[in-house]
Amino acid sequence: MFENAGRTEISSLGEFGLIEHLSKNFTIQNNTQLGIGDDAAVITPTEGYQTLVSTDLLVEGVHFDLSYFPMKHLGYKAVVVNLSDIYAMNGKPKQVTVSLALSSRFSLEAVEELYAGVQLACERYRVDLVGGDTSTSKQGLMISVTAIGEAKSADIAYRSGAKVHDLVVVTGDLGGAYCGYQLLEREKRVYLDNPSVQPDLGGFDYIIERQLKPEARKDIYEILKTLHIKPTAMMDISDGLASECFHIGKASQVGMSLYEEKIPIDPSTYNFARELDLDPTLCALSGGEDYELLFTIDQSDFKKIEHHPDFSIIGYVNEKSDGMNLITKSGNKHALKAQGWTAF
Amino acid sequence: MFENAGRTEISSLGEFGLIEHLSKNFTIQNNTQLGIGDDAAVITPTEGYQTLVSTDLLVEGVHFDLSYFPMKHLGYKAVVVNLSDIYAMNGKPKQVTVSLALSSRFSLEAVEELYAGVQLACERYRVDLVGGDTSTSKQGLMISVTAIGEAKSADIAYRSGAKVHDLVVVTGDLGGAYCGYQLLEREKRVYLDNPSVQPDLGGFDYIIERQLKPEARKDIYEILKTLHIKPTAMMDISDGLASECFHIGKASQVGMSLYEEKIPIDPSTYNFARELDLDPTLCALSGGEDYELLFTIDQSDFKKIEHHPDFSIIGYVNEKSDGMNLITKSGNKHALKAQGWTAF
Numbered sequence: 001m002f003e004n005a006g007r008t009e010i011s012s013l014g015e016f017g018l019i020e021h022l023s024k025n026f027t028i029q030n031n032t033q034l035g036i037g038d039d040a041a042v043i044t045p046t047e048g049y050q051t052l053v054s055t056d057l058l059v060e061g062v063h064f065d066l067s068y069f070p071m072k073h074l075g076y077k078a079v080v081v082n083l084s085d086i087y088a089m090n091g092k093p094k095q096v097t098v099s100l101a102l103s104s105r106f107s108l109e110a111v112e113e114l115y116a117g118v119q120l121a122c123e124r125y126r127v128d129l130v131g132g133d134t135s136t137s138k139q140g141l142m143i144s145v146t147a148i149g150e151a152k153s154a155d156i157a158y159r160s161g162a163k164v165h166d167l168v169v170v171t172g173d174l175g176g177a178y179c180g181y182q183l184l185e186r187e188k189r190v191y192l193d194n195p196s197v198q199p200d201l202g203g204f205d206y207i208i209e210r211q212l213k214p215e216a217r218k219d220i221y222e223i224l225k226t227l228h229i230k231p232t233a234m235m236d237i238s239d240g241l242a243s244e245c246f247h248i249g250k251a252s253q254v255g256m257s258l259y260e261e262k263i264p265i266d267p268s269t270y271n272f273a274r275e276l277d278l279d280p281t282l283c284a285l286s287g288g289e290d291y292e293l294l295f296t297i298d299q300s301d302f303k304k305i306e307h308h309p310d311f312s313i314i315g316y317v318n319e320k321s322d323g324m325n326l327i328t329k330s331g332n333k334h335a336l337k338a339q340g341w342t343a344f
Numbered sequence: 345m346f347e348n349a350g351r352t353e354i355s356s357l358g359e360f361g362l363i364e365h366l367s368k369n370f371t372i373q374n375n376t377q378l379g380i381g382d383d384a385a386v387i388t389p390t391e392g393y394q395t396l397v398s399t400d401l402l403v404e405g406v407h408f409d410l411s412y413f414p415m416k417h418l419g420y421k422a423v424v425v426n427l428s429d430i431y432a433m434n435g436k437p438k439q440v441t442v443s444l445a446l447s448s449r450f451s452l453e454a455v456e457e458l459y460a461g462v463q464l465a466c467e468r469y470r471v472d473l474v475g476g477d478t479s480t481s482k483q484g485l486m487i488s489v490t491a492i493g494e495a496k497s498a499d500i501a502y503r504s505g506a507k508v509h510d511l512v513v514v515t516g517d518l519g520g521a522y523c524g525y526q527l528l529e530r531e532k533r534v535y536l537d538n539p540s541v542q543p544d545l546g547g548f549d550y551i552i553e554r555q556l557k558p559e560a561r562k563d564i565y566e567i568l569k570t571l572h573i574k575p576t577a578m579m580d581i582s583d584g585l586a587s588e589c590f591h592i593g594k595a596s597q598v599g600m601s602l603y604e605e606k607i608p609i610d611p612s613t614y615n616f617a618r619e620l621d622l623d624p625t626l627c628a629l630s631g632g633e634d635y636e637l638l639f640t641i642d643q644s645d646f647k648k649i650e651h652h653p654d655f656s657i658i659g660y661v662n663e664k665s666d667g668m669n670l671i672t673k674s675g676n677k678h679a680l681k682a683q684g685w686t687a688f
Contacts, residue, residue: 033394033497034502037503037595038433038502038503038504038579038595039398039429039430039432039433039503039578039579039580040396040397040398040429040430040432040433040435040491040493041396041397041398042394042395042396042433042500043394043395043396043397044394044395044497045389045393045394045395047391049389050377050386050387050388050389051386051387051388051389051395051492052384052385052386052387053384053385053387053439053441053474053475053490053492054383054384054385054475055441055443055475055476055477055488055490056443056477057443057444057445057477057478057479057488059445059479059480059481059482060482061482062445062479062480062481062482063479085383085384086383086384088383088384089382089383089384089386091384095397097397097399097490099399099400099401099488100401101401101403101406101486130397131397131398131399132399133399133400133401133488134401135401135403135406135407136403136406137403137406137484137486138403138404138405138406138483138484139482139483139484140481140482140483142445142481142486144399144401144443144477144488146397146399146441146490147384148395148397149384153377153388156386158378158382159381159382159383160382234383235382235383236383251381251382
């Protein structure tokens with residue numbers, strides 16, 4: 001009996017009770033007419049804006065490991081990775097729906113934690129939770145999020161607009177989330193081998209945060225507006241820089257050349273990669289989950305971002321026939337490989 | 345080796361290859377600017393219309409049993425039950441996103457079947473597939489669908505608008521999907537006991553179809569317009585008539601009285617329920633999954649639908665303090681119980 005102290009079974013609330021309970025602290029602040037509580041949410045589109053829709057699935061054991069991923073962080077991340085897709089269109093997210101499938105191993109308290117993370121993300125990014133569905137699952141936890149946003153037609157940045165001679169730009173730094181994942185996996189193995197050993201995460205707060213609590217680059221939307229830059233193509237870096245370059249290349253029918261030395265890598269990412277005998281560049285190229293933005297701009301915009309601390313110009317767009325290339329620090333040109341992380 | 349003839353592993357395509365492969369036969373016909381292939385879909389809202397958003401989760405072993413649920417039907421149903429939510433707002437669905445989590449037991453051919461059902465639903469209901477995500481799962485199949493639709497603000501029927509003295513109306517007939525489920529479960533048990541016995545489904549095609557291939561009432565949207573009726577409240581019947589009456593009652597702060605003899609039940613539903621010693625009325629009240637529409641109308645609209653074959657007037661709205669009641673065939677008044685099907 002004491003084993004269950006502080007544990008409330010979800011079944012004690014029922015499906016409707018659960019949704020009502022979990023969503024009661026959420027408030028509506030955007031163009032949402034009606035959120036949760038009817039057959040569908042009702043949204044008033046802003047005149048002259050297009051609607052953007054993106055959806056992502058997070059599956060336990062595939063996308064996250066609850067032995068080190070706190071439920072609150074998971075709820076936060078599930079929302080943020082979807083918002084990132086809206087920012088990647090040069091749009092503003094306004095609403096999300098969050099659906100959960102939960103095995104009986106999850107208590108109400110655990111789900112409340114997850115929703116606390118969802119709520120934090122909704123508040124920070126000013127989006128409204130407008131719907132969702134909850135169900136049992138036979139095994140594990142699954143989260144499905146759909147994000148809805150808005151952008152003016154002329155502002156939308158597709159993957160398909162990159163032109164030869166455009167510059168290739170990334171925000172922030174890359175490889176951190178992947179190194180954070182490697183660190184957490186390492187400490188998990190150490191713990192499983194010997195539960196009395198305390199995890200050694202010291203000095204690597206940054207990469208752990210990149211993995212457990214990624215942020216979407218909502219600031220870039222404003223910065224680009226202020227600088228009067230419209231990216232010719234844009235997407236977010238969820239599967240790794242190389243993989244995303246191939247996506248833009250394919251959609252725009254172009255190739256790219258990236259300079260290894262220009263790829264932004266945080267010192268703690270670099271140091272941790274070295275500690276693990278990993279190539280920091282490869283972590284940045286193939287790691288994924290950094291949720292930075294990758295975009296291309298016309299050369300005439302070069303001066304506007306040349307010294308901007310949020311941007312790194314990492315290469316240029318070339319003819320499709322010239323392929324996807326990485327120019328190494330030693331000056332050699334290699335064919336870039338798309339080794340994006342895949343859920344299959 | 346021969347065991348795998350006709351079976352292609354999903355991993356052979358990869359995540360992006362899979363999405364591309366599955367969506368290649370879909371065409372765009374609505375206000376969709378861009379469907380699958382970028383970070384987000386782009387939709388042009390129709391001027392003067394609100395956007396409606398609804399989402400549902402279908403989990404193997406909870407919502408469907410693949411031992412008798414064909415993959416194509418499942419894909420069809422997953423879309424249809426979401427469209428039903430948009431029709432239940434008195435709106436028109438325009439787009440869907442479909443996300444899948446699949447264990448390794450599913451072959452590419454199985455997923456193609458599922459998508460054939462998704463495509464059939466998209467064609468029949470004229471909606472565009474605009475996005476989705478695919479992932480492995482540790483166990484089983486999960487489908488998450490989000491439907492997006494449109495309605496003029498003045499046309500939207502919320503759950504909250506029912507007024508005392510309104511009439512309570514349902515479309516079609518009820519209890520069939522539940523009886524179909526009972527029949528399929530019975531034949532499954534028979535088969536498991538003795539695999540040489542052929543399933544005995546004869547004469548019950550209708551209730552099986554109600555379970556395996558439900559349709560959303562897209563015709564009602566047009567009929568109501570033609571009749572110049574705007575429901576004061578509306579929702580779709582996914583969890584059972586009784587449960588939905590309670591939802592409208594709660595949202596509208598009213599009670600209802602239903603006449604048992606007015607609840608529409610198809611003869612094959614009635615006969616099958618009797619065969620299984622089930623109460624047909626209880627099947628209709630608590631069965632769920634019929635995806636018919638439940639709505640309330642002002643008494644002044646009575647003449648317009650009095651003899652309409654698609655509608656049954658089953659009761660009236662009363663004061664909240666008078667509660668939710670069922671008036672039996674023998675004239676007795678009982679308190680209605682919400683025994684809606686629940687996923688917990």
